[in-house]
Amino acid sequence: MSRDTDVLVLGGAGVDTIVYVPELPLPYADSYLIDSGIRTRAGQTGDFVAVGLSALGLRTHHLDLLGDDPEGDLVRALHRDRGIELTAVSQPAGTKRAVNLVGPDGRRLSLYDTSRAHPDDRLPEATVRALAATSRHAHVSITQPCAHTLPVLRETGVTISTDLHNWDGENDYHEPFAHTADLVFLSATALPDPERTMRRIVEHGRAQTVVATAGAEGAYLLTDDTLTHIPPATPPAPVIDTNGAGDAFAAAYLYGHLNGEPPYRCAAYGTLAGAHACTIPSTETAAMTRTELLARTEAP
Template sequence: MTAQEGAIDVLVLGGAGVDTIVYVPELPLPYADSYHIDSGIRTRAGQTGDFVALGLAALGLRTHHLDLLGDDPEGDLVRALHRERGIGLTALPQPAGTKRAVNLVGPDGRRLSLYDTSRAHPDDRFPEETLRRLAAAGRHIHVTITQPCSHALPVLIETGVPLSTDLHDWDGENPYHEPFALAADVVFLSAAALTDPEHTMRRIAERGRAEAVVATAGAEGAYLLADGELTRIPAVAPPAPVVDSNGAGDAFAAAFLYGRLTGEPPLRCALYGAVAGAYACTVPATRAGAIDRDELLEQADRTRP
């Protein structure tokens, strides 16, 4: 599927790559000469942009993904994932190779990610013509904070298409994240590195153009800032045992955007996000899976007070 064949509900920029998953006995992992990993060590396609695109497509939204990919086995895995899930992909050449990471996953589902930064360059850019063409076909654009998305922000703002971004574990100070935070209409981030989530969220809204800011807090739920009001969103009980937190934030973002694009109010969107995030924690990191629309709506209706 290509963007020219029809309108796009959500264009996802960046964040394509592969993860190698290693289940370890504990985190932090004590030093030892070696460990025996009985569950196996597996490499699969799926980084933040891939997981957001996967979540959106599973909810029935027409999704297209743009990023740089290498002509390498990792790139082939990413292309195959999109092909198998019916997600449009515009893959531009990346001579440095496809992004990759190693995720160490503990018994409680927490993870430690080791990112290979050699497979990107600060000067990597998307061609402006490609950006404008894909943006013109879309209703919404989700921008990951990977390179070369930072260079794309001025063009994206100029198109007038609504934007969202995920700042992940931003500490509220790192200047790299700030242009993304101030450019987006919807901002997601983790509360993990924030001493005062409300202060950071309000600062984003006051200085930028965000209509909604969401800070996820794992098992403690999430915070939603919308229309000037901060609301605590309770965590949703997972429908099965928790095995892995990898991709939970991406699932939350995808489901929240689904709600927004179907006209739901912010609180309902956040409930969708909480349901999808809880579901993602039940999916082993060794496979890429996402909640579908019927299950999302059913669980949201069952969870709603």
């Protein structure tokens, strides 16, 4: 069967409202004047991964629930303008949304609106099967509808990756994702012992490789039973916003992975794309291109 899509991205479509604040945590006050503006733009984790993959030249298809609302229109426009295939399943509760408070040092605090999801939300099994059957790889967001797609994806034989984000290593909600994927990304932020958690993922699941991003410290790569520290990349401009850095890392890693590069080089790609993302304001969506990635890789 023809594999017309390089990566099928499942879940993680939505909009964020970006508010730049004078500091985090934000002290209580009756009001603040936000000179930089308060802006809503399309882009949550699945959107950012899809945009990153497409910018790197991979044929990408995004599948998720979207509302028939102005927020959903923003998501549709993002994909249309960038030539990314999008299959939007109707979501009567509306498009997922969040508010991101961003401090002067680029750190963020995200407020997620959970009212836009219901326990019985599902991505249609027939649609998942059909898209997976024509895809080389599937990247699965850790949303509740995507949890139900994991057995279906496994049956199709497509390889799977997921990003557990700031998992603490204990919350059992994340375990089906951690144990079903062939390649697992996560942040080291909430992990007391990243290596212990990474090895547990390999021990209890299918993953051959686990990557823990560590911000300015780079990343940690566990593959072939060996843990390796990946040095951080130097950002090409001042760091102004860390939003989307992990998604950029995952997209660049997958670019290398699907082009047959060894894990260490894939992770090095990830650090370059993540560093690039930290120089882009949250109000913009400007993923690193393949030309930029390869040029920075070859730079002395």
